[in-house]
Amino acid sequence: MGKKFLATTCSYLIKKRSRNVISNEVRLTLQKNNLKSALRRGRDLTESIRNLPDDSLLCLAMCLTELRALKPYPGWHFDIAEAHSSSTTQSRRLIWNICHERRLQKPILHPWYHDSTINLYLGNDLSRPIYVGGCIEPNEFAFVHALLKEDMVMLDIGANDGLFSVLAALQVGKQGRVLSFEPSPRELARLQANICLNDLGNVTIFAQAVTDQMGSAQLRISEYGHEGQNTLGNFVWNVRQTGTQTVETCCLDQVPEVRNLHRLDLMKIDVEGAEHKVLKGAKEVIQKFKPALLLELLDKALQFQGSSECQLIQHLLDLGYRIYDFSETSGQPALSNFKKHSTNIVAVYHPCLRIGKNVQSNQQLLDAIRPICKEKNNEERVDPPL
Incomplete structure (x- = not known):
């Protein structure tokens, strides 16, 4: 300790x-x-x-x-x-x-x-x-740890209690930034408490649900024991609803604090089925910064909100992104073959797939992420878990 x-x-x-x-x-x-x-x-x-x-x-x-x-x-x-x-x-x-x-x-x-x-x-x-x-989603946290460096910027969309936000804030340092979005009052209070507990002045919290439009929506609040599974759609698992909460919604392209960023290196998106809507509402932001993406990919949750796994993957490919799964043998991101994938995936913009205006800065990100994301035929073994 x-x-x-x-x-x-x-x-x-x-x-x-x-x-x-x-x-x-x-x-x-x-x-x-x-x-x-x-x-x-x-x-x-x-x-x-x-x-x-x-x-x-x-x-x-x-x-x-x-x-x-x-x-x-x-x-x-x-x-x-x-x-x-x-x-x-x-x-x-x-x-x-x-x-x-x-x-x-x-x-x-x-x-x-x-x-x-x-x-x-x-x-x-x-x-x-x-x-x-002693851990949760260790491969995802290890990926964030390996990617984020001093002065970088991350968006934590669906921040929940703020576990990724705390790690990211410490990774990027005082000159870096973390923007955390969490609409549920219950989880928002816990997020704020964890940020205050660690005296993290580089985290900005937004009490909003990120989607593809500005306005408001009804958030379904999950029962005790399943906090964090609140959704704008329907519950995927056997979870009961304890109530609803009217929450403010936003799309990232219209959030001034996001539009005015000088860089954006990583977007972590875990929003119980609204992932595709988040990407649609961040079209300009993604085209401008080409950030790496860490997001949940759960077909049933996506279907409850008018999308699907295939539609989301196609959207990423159309944007020029390569998709990586977390390998069962290494725990590290490996290029996806789309036959079987992990619940969470990594997507990285590749300049050879789509020509963008920000190729030089994106190439720097690719150089940083290349040691982390390995092709499936060149995976490396890692130390066994504790």
């Missing part, structure tokens, strides 16, 4: 006066020398953890956090860590389950990349792979 995270956590525990609410048995688990022996108690310790009051449970949860190194993870999927039999991993899953059962709405502090800290709400989809396995 980083020194900054430990200092932040200690401050939190002191503020909560955790010494008064943690039982003697849990105190033992907080001591490194006694942690393994305490976890070996199995069912007895499980019962003790289940009987903990909420504050004690969350304090224990913070003391068991781990963060996997920021590197590709070949074959990663949502619940991959839960197959691990280590006592610590199983204890974290137990704690996550209890938080889910209690429907807790209090966050814990969790270490994040570059010695940063995030608020993590145990019990929902987002927190499960992070808390239990």
Whole structure:
């Protein structure tokens, strides 16, 4: 764990006066020398953890956090860590389950990349792979880490709790910029909290849903446990709706802060089926800057909003972009054969496919991204996951 995270956590525990609410048995688990022996108690310790009051449970949860190194993870999927039999991993899953059962709405502090800290709400989809396995979408985060350099600019469209925004802001430095768009009031508050927690002055937040037109729309709000799956269309998974929220919509071509940028290097787009609309509303921005794109590609979600996987791919090809999947064998982007692709894809403008006015600056981006994006017949093995 980083020194900054430990200092932040200690401050939190002191503020909560955790010494008064943690039982003697849990105190033992907080001591490194006694942690393994305490976890070996199995069912007895499980019962003790289940009987903990909420504050004690969350304090224990913070003391068991781990963060996997920021590197590709070949074959990663949502619940991959839960197959691990280590006592610590199983204890974290137990704690996550209890938080889910209690429907807790209090966050814990969790270490994040570059010695940063995030608020993590145990019990929902987002927190499960992070808390239990130490990472979420590691290949995508490794790609962003490899691509973004000092002074670059990224748009985080569908920022959710701000995990990509925090990483990107630290990558690009004080002279770089991150513009984060999140329409849901619930997720917006969490995004703002994570940006403030890390004192990131280079992040600008927009409480808007990015689409292909200016105006307003009804955002369907997902239930507890599935926060972040809010959508302007229909839910793809078995998720219940808790209500709707009228939100402001925008298209990037008409957002002054975007139009006035001097550069744009990466657009990350995860908007539950509105990805094609985002691209349509950013035609001028994309033609001007030729940014790399990291976006979700889920056919059913796209169909709910009047598009499809094929239409979105064709749109990217028409713009002169090459499409890359995250390889199952390397975890790195590899040129797509369109037979089978990862849920998230990378698209990079290629000057040989379409002649643009910004070829020189785009060539610089291609040179930067070439070591990351490898052809399928030249993939490199990476270190095995932790």
